[in-house]
Amino acid sequence: MGGMGEVPESCDCCGHDAEDCGMLDEGWVRDMELLDGPADFCRNCAHMLRVARYAEHCSWCGTLLDGEDAAETAGWAYFADEIGSFHACCPRCLAERFGIAARARRRYRAQ
Numbered sequence: 001m002g003g004m005g006e007v008p009e010s011c012d013c014c015g016h017d018a019e020d021c022g023m024l025d026e027g028w029v030r031d032m033e034l035l036d037g038p039a040d041f042c043r044n045c046a047h048m049l050r051v052a053r054y055a056e057h058c059s060w061c062g063t064l065l066d067g068e069d070a071a072e073t074a075g076w077a078y079f080a081d082e083i084g085s086f087h088a089c090c091p092r093c094l095a096e097r098f099g100i101a102a103r104a105r106r107r108y109r110a111q
Contacts, residue, residue, distance in 0.1 A: 013045035014084055021045075021085075044085055059087035060097060 008028060010017045012035070018024050021042035029046035031039050046052040056065040059079075065071050065088055075091040077100070095101040 008040035011042040011045050012039040013041050013049060016042070016083065018042075020083065048086065056088045058090040058093055060093040061090060063090045063092070065090075 007018050007024060011021050011023065011028070014021055018028070021044065023040075023042050026043050029041045029043065029052045031041065031046070031051045034049065034051060041049065041051060043052070043054065047054055047056075057063060058065070058076075065076060071088075075094065077089050077094055078086040079089055080086055089098075
């Protein structure tokens, strides 16, 4: 992960400046293969682009997301905040906080 050398001005994915997307506090990821040349990504974008993965938890209750396939099957979801950052939400919080119950069952029953 970045943090050595000159801080990038902004994330090459979301376009937010380094301070707004946490690059100054949390560091950044420099990738040499995803784009034609070197690219600097904030941690959130690097994670979403699968350049650098980190453990995810439900933003409301802290439950650990066990992996993409298991989360998709169980009905996890992502919500974007006002600046475009994504936040994971487990099926229990979807039901209790947002009234979105049985999301996974409905989707798989239709197949």
